[in-house]
Every structure is written in C-alpha cells, then in structure tokens.
Amino acid sequence: MSRPGSHGVNWDAEVYDRISDPQFAWAGEVLERLPLEGDELVLDAGCGTGRVTQLLLQRLPRGRVIAVDASPSMVAKAEERLAGSAKVVWADVQELVLDDPVDIVFSNAVFHWIPDHPRLFSTLHRCLRPGGRLAAQCGGEGNVASLTVAIRDAGTRAPFAEHHADIERPWTFRSTADATRDLVRAGFEDVECWLEPKPVTPADPRAYVATSALGFHLERLPPELREPFVDAVMEGLPEPVTLDYVRLNIAGRRPE
C-alpha cells in the first residue's frame, strides 16, 4: 500500500477521540439506515481513532472490516483500540488498491477533507465488488459557515497572515447536485445525496474547534502562534458557540 501524501493532517488522535461525540452520533445514523446481513467485508474509509469502526464491527458479527486512514496518529490509535478485530491500513483512500473488492464502502466525516471527489469516487468504485454499496456522510454545502468566516478573518490578520497567505480552505463542501454528478460519472447507480443541518454546541468549544477543524491551519503556523490563532478564531465566533454543521449524505451502488 502506498504511503499517504504529505497533504494530510496528522490529527491529535487522543483529543479527537474525546471530543468526537457528534461525529460518532452521525456515523450511528448512517449505519442504522445501512442494510447489512452481518457477514460483509466493509471498507471504513478514513477510520480515525477506530471508535466508529467499532460501531460498524458490532453490525458485522460474521463480517470483516478494513479500516484505512492517512493520519499516522489516527492509525496508531485505531490499531490500539481495534486490537486485531479489523485490518488497519495507513493509506490515502484516493490511492487505495485492495487485494479483494469489498461489499460496502462506509465513510463518516472524511470526504470533505479530500478535494478531488471525481478521483476519490473512481477509486471507491474500483474498491467495490459489482453490486456493492457506498454509504457515506461528510460536510456538505454551507457546512460550518460561521466557523469558516472566523478562520478566514483570523488568518488574514497579523501575525498569522504571512503564514496563511497561500493556503486554500482545506475543505470541499459539495452540493447534492455536484456530488450526484461526480458519483454518476464515476460509475455509481441508485445515487442518492441529501443535506441535513446538524448544529452542534460543544461542551468544550476551544478543544473541539482546535482539534476537529483547525489542524490544517495550525500545522502551517510556527508553534508559538498556534494557541494565539485558536484564541483569534474563538473570538470570531458568537457566544455560546454553536457550529452550524450541514452534513451531506451519500448513497450509491456499483452496477452488477
């Protein structure tokens, strides 16, 4: 398996594990509507700390999971948590090549971190057996709009601006129309995409925002500017901090 590209964020896996109740709940909803026999081979694309992978494994008493992530810290945490119950792979899902095709590709809170959706969907299509299904959720059009503005405003001010001058927003929040088009072009059928507002009021807003959203921006700052940048972003958010998440649900099938 190829080494993940250098564009990825090396997440703070310990903190993410602690603050990711919203992502865990959303993943549960995706899994609840996914019909499973219990004996499938499933790819968890962007498994993070393996917390959601464990939930997936509960639905697969006779099945198997391949859990892939690009962040070394996430892979280490997932390996520790899953302790051999799933095959954990350090890889960029865009470049994934599997020995055997899977029955299901599942993914939660990952695709918006990957800008090239046509390439991503082609790869996932190739990873599926004929008739296999894709069931995913990620950030969609309008996701965390107020946070995006606060990050942009902080990043255009001194002393952060010189380090953030050339960076693009790390997320791609697609509309249902764009996602549907890319999935159909990649070869999927029975495609369904829909948006769902999911506002979140985190218990520990600073840790939540820093870990779940700012990794990409913080990695581009010298260490002494990282905490001040988190402060600057938090000052740009209205109190109490409620993040206006909008999730993009994705379902599709590789034709028989």
Ligand SMILES: C[S@@+](CC[C@H](N)C(=O)[O-])C[C@H]1O[C@@H](n2cnc3c(N)ncnc32)[C@H](O)[C@@H]1O
């Ligand atoms: C918000 S976390 C979601 C983790 C987990 N699925 C969950 O629901 O808690 C996003 C994850 O996507 C992973 N990721 C982002 N881009 C990736 C890529 N190109 N290939 C593999 N993993 C990727 C990150 O490393 C991170 O672990």
